[in-house]
Amino acid sequence: MRVELNCPSRNRRIHTHTIFRFCRSKCHRAFKKKRNPRKVRWTKAFRKAAGKDLAVDASLEFEKRRNVPAKYNREQWKDTIKAMKRVEDIKSKRQAQFILNRLKKGKELQKEADIREVKQNISLIKSPAACTQKLEEKMAQVIQESDQEMAAE
Amino acid sequence: MAASYNFKKITVVPSATDFVDIVLSKTQRKTPTVIHKQYAIARIRQFYMRKVRYTQQNYHDKLSQILDDFPKLEDIHPFYADLMNVLYDKDHYKLALGQINMARHLIDNVAKDYVRLLKYGDSLYRCKTLKRAALGRMCTVMKRQKQSLEYLEQVRQHLSRLPTIDPNTRTLLICGFPNVGKSSFINTITRADVEVQPYAFTTKSLYVGHTDYRYLRWQVIDTPGILDHSLEERNTIEMQAITALAHLRAAVLYVMDISEQCGHNLHQQVELFNNIKPLFANKPLMIVTNKIDVIRREELSEENEACDQLLAYRVENKMRSKKVNSVLNRLHLSVPQQRDEKVRPPCIPEAVLQRKAAMDTDKPKKKTERDLELELEEDYVFDMKKRYDLKNAEDKYDPIPELWEGKNVADYIDADIMKKLEDLEKEEEMREAAGEYDSDMSDEDEETREIRSMAAKIRKKKKLIKMESDVRRKVQKPTLPRVARKDYNASEFKSQMEELGVDMADKDNAHFKRARSKTPTGLKRKREASTEAGSRARSRSVPAGKVPRDQSGIRDPQTQQKVKVIAKNAQKKMNQFGKAGESDRFIGTKMPKHLFAGKRKQGKTQRR
Numbered sequence: 001m002r003v004e005l006n007c008p009s010r011n012r013r014i015h016t017h018t019i020f021r022f023c024r025s026k027c028h029r030a031f032k033k034k035r036n037p038r039k040v041r042w043t044k045a046f047r048k049a050a051g052k053d054l055a056v057d058a059s060l061e062f063e064k065r066r067n068v069p070a071k072y073n074r075e076q077w078k079d080t081i082k083a084m085k086r087v088e089d090i091k092s093k094r095q096a097q098f099i100l101n102r103l104k105k106g107k108e109l110q111k112e113a114d115i116r117e118v119k120q121n122i123s124l125i126k127s128p129a130a131c132t133q134k135l136e137e138k139m140a141q142v143i144q145e146s147d148q149e150m151a152a153e
Numbered sequence: 154m155a156a157s158y159n160f161k162k163i164t165v166v167p168s169a170t171d172f173v174d175i176v177l178s179k180t181q182r183k184t185p186t187v188i189h190k191q192y193a194i195a196r197i198r199q200f201y202m203r204k205v206r207y208t209q210q211n212y213h214d215k216l217s218q219i220l221d222d223f224p225k226l227e228d229i230h231p232f233y234a235d236l237m238n239v240l241y242d243k244d245h246y247k248l249a250l251g252q253i254n255m256a257r258h259l260i261d262n263v264a265k266d267y268v269r270l271l272k273y274g275d276s277l278y279r280c281k282t283l284k285r286a287a288l289g290r291m292c293t294v295m296k297r298q299k300q301s302l303e304y305l306e307q308v309r310q311h312l313s314r315l316p317t318i319d320p321n322t323r324t325l326l327i328c329g330f331p332n333v334g335k336s337s338f339i340n341t342i343t344r345a346d347v348e349v350q351p352y353a354f355t356t357k358s359l360y361v362g363h364t365d366y367r368y369l370r371w372q373v374i375d376t377p378g379i380l381d382h383s384l385e386e387r388n389t390i391e392m393q394a395i396t397a398l399a400h401l402r403a404a405v406l407y408v409m410d411i412s413e414q415c416g417h418n419l420h421q422q423v424e425l426f427n428n429i430k431p432l433f434a435n436k437p438l439m440i441v442t443n444k445i446d447v448i449r450r451e452e453l454s455e456e457n458e459a460c461d462q463l464l465a466y467r468v469e470n471k472m473r474s475k476k477v478n479s480v481l482n483r484l485h486l487s488v489p490q491q492r493d494e495k496v497r498p499p500c501i502p503e504a505v506l507q508r509k510a511a512m513d514t515d516k517p518k519k520k521t522e523r524d525l526e527l528e529l530e531e532d533y534v535f536d537m538k539k540r541y542d543l544k545n546a547e548d549k550y551d552p553i554p555e556l557w558e559g560k561n562v563a564d565y566i567d568a569d570i571m572k573k574l575e576d577l578e579k580e581e582e583m584r585e586a587a588g589e590y591d592s593d594m595s596d597e598d599e600e601t602r603e604i605r606s607m608a609a610k611i612r613k614k615k616k617l618i619k620m621e622s623d624v625r626r627k628v629q630k631p632t633l634p635r636v637a638r639k640d641y642n643a644s645e646f647k648s649q650m651e652e653l654g655v656d657m658a659d660k661d662n663a664h665f666k667r668a669r670s671k672t673p674t675g676l677k678r679k680r681e682a683s684t685e686a687g688s689r690a691r692s693r694s695v696p697a698g699k700v701p702r703d704q705s706g707i708r709d710p711q712t713q714q715k716v717k718v719i720a721k722n723a724q725k726k727m728n729q730f731g732k733a734g735e736s737d738r739f740i741g742t743k744m745p746k747h748l749f750a751g752k753r754k755q756g757k758t759q760r761r
Contacts, residue, residue, distance in 0.1 A: 058576070058577055062565055062570070063560060063564045063565055064564060065564060066563070066564065071542075071543055072551065072553055073543070073545070074545065074547075074548045074551055076566065076568075077553070077554070077562065077566070080562060080567075080570055081554065083570050083571065083573075083574045085557075086574060086578070087565070088558070088560075090578075090581055093581075097590060104593065111601065111604075113608075114605050114608035115604055117608040121611045122607070122611070123653075124615065125611055126653060126654050127650065127653035129655040130653060130656075
């Protein structure tokens with residue numbers, strides 16, 4: 001049996017006999033409402049088209065629908081299964097990295113925002129008076145220590 | 154140029170009464186009907202003249218239509234003219250049409266006269282009677298045409314049912330004695346369905362059928378039988394046949410019945426033939442012997458061999474009318490000239506030849522599964538996989554994995570998958586070496602974390618402040634001034650500052666309020682005096698120097714007493730009704746019964 005997922009929101013397959021199958025009723029209902037998958041944000045079609053997911057990569061070329069079935073050859077199938085597992089690993093790694101790279105920019109912006117926030121509104125949690133107090137104390141301590149040293153000498 | 158007639162499209166000729174009804178009702182509907190005697194006389198005259206003229210016009214138009222549609226015997230093909238003469242009698246026909254024409258003329262005259270008279274009508278009544286007279290006369294004229302109209306209607310109906318014989322095209326005419334088999338012949342050749350019966354004169358009029366020969370359309374005309382007597386004694390039916398013979402330039406098939414089943418012997422038939430010979434002038438002629446299944450030619454007795462012109466009947470008539478001859482002369486089949494001795498046989502593809510050969514030979518039959526089943530009986534197992542055609546025979550019975558982790562294994566099958574995998578691995582190594590997959594540790598050091606936590610605290614604090622202020626602002630109660638608030642005192646201030654990290658331990662005697670008050674000093678002396686007395690008690694809620702409301706504007710205690718009394722009196726009503734203040738407009742009962750029900754002692758109850 002062959003798993004044919006032609007949920008247009010997950011994985012679009014173009015058929016000449018136009019039978020569509022869906023993974024769940026959410027996709028089916030969206031299809032019936034004639035929604036364009038390229039505009040519905042949670043679909044793979046949107047994500048790939050908008051550059052949110054890895055779309056062009058060597059590891060993605062391995063899984064492809066072949067219209068001409070190949071005759072069974074034990075060696076070939078063994079190799080294929082091994083290769084498949086490895087390819088999947090690499091693919092998931094690369095996809096994850098792609099998304100991470102995309103989100104890096106956000107992290108930087110967040111950092112900058114934090115610094116700005118702290119600079120502007122530090123007085124809400126730490127009074128400047130406290131800082132000066134501490135400074136005075138420190139100075140007092142230093143003076144004391146220096147006095148003691150002087151005395152010791 | 155004679156107008157082309159279409160016998161099927163002649164207008165319906167209504168009967169006389171119908172005709173009158175039609176025209177008069179049309180006049181009534183289509184002309185104005187309202188007239189009063191106080192109208193201007195010119196208008197009245199106009200009104201009635203219009204009616205008379207309208208009626209005349211209608212009659213004229215309809216009669217003209219009839220006269221135009223019926224064919225003039227001089228203008229149509231002589232064949233049809235003769236046919237119509239035979240069927241409808243030329244004289245009668247012409248007479249009827251002449252009568253109609255006359256009627257039209259009379260109606261026109263009537264109208265003309267009465268319109269002239271109407272011009273001098275001096276009252277509504279006179280005009281009206283004149284119009285009545287005019288219309289009446291016109292209608293009487295029409296009523297007198299009753300017979301002609303009936304006759305013409307019948308002619309029209311019959312004319313439209315005549316078979317469409319094109320006098321100019323290729324025609325075959327079949328004639329002969331009654332009952333010799335003319336209709337049967339035409340039934341076999343064409344799609345015509347003529348009645349065939351054993352009695353004579355089954356066919357009473359001309360019938361047309363069409364047949365194809367040599368890619369041309371031929372008309373075949375079946376005639377009623379002709380008897381052997383002189384022209385004057387012929388009846389209408391025979392005359393139709395004669396007419397056809399006389400006028401149509403056709404090939405004639407003279408059918409003879411050798412078996413004499415028609416009721417006339419061969420001699421009589423030959424006699425007839427000789428009598429109508431003049432009609433065959435200039436036409437290709439064929440004598441057809443019919444009913445040869447009954448009696449064959451050889452069996453004929455000698456005295457009947459007088460007919461030299463007897464020919465055998467064949468299905469394919471070699472009819473040669475002059476037209477076909479001329480066409481044949483212009484046709485020529487061209488064959489390419491042999492340029493060398495090479496034989497060029499027809500080209501048959503190999504596959505066809507092979508298949509032909511295969512069909513011929515008897516190959517030994519293959520052993521089928523069914524045979525095997527019968528052989529093994531119980532041991533037989535239907536094994537689909539045994540006929541698999543794979544490189545290694547052992548692979549045939551392998552269980553083939555199809556899915557892995559929701560993916561089809563077959564989608565990954567590729568001849569050079571291992572090579573591709575190698576390339577991919579290399580690429581991956583390069584990427585790792587380049588540091589693509591290294592996690593970014595730069596944002597995990599102490600400082601950044603501290604900054605992040607402080608920013609979070611700040612944001613939280615901001616939210617709290619916002620929430621508090623929202624709460625404070627949304628409440629609609631009368632607000633106390635800031636200085637009277639509960640959390641606006643020294644101890645609160647201390648605790649807040651401590652939260653922010655400032656050391657407030659040794660600040661007991663600190664003066665946290667303003668050194669000086671904000672209130673202006675230039676006040677009236679008397680007020681100051683009065684305020685001094687009260688201000689000691691009010692140190693917080695009222696700023697120093699401010700006069701309490703119930704004492705402001707009062708000069709001395711006597712007026713103050715009066716003021717108090719007045720104030721209390723004003724409050725009484727409100728207190729009585731339980732009002733909260735002077736702005737409280739609550740009404741307990743909107744419709745107290747004593748005001749809205751019952752009779753009045755005096756006065757009206759119109760409104761309550």
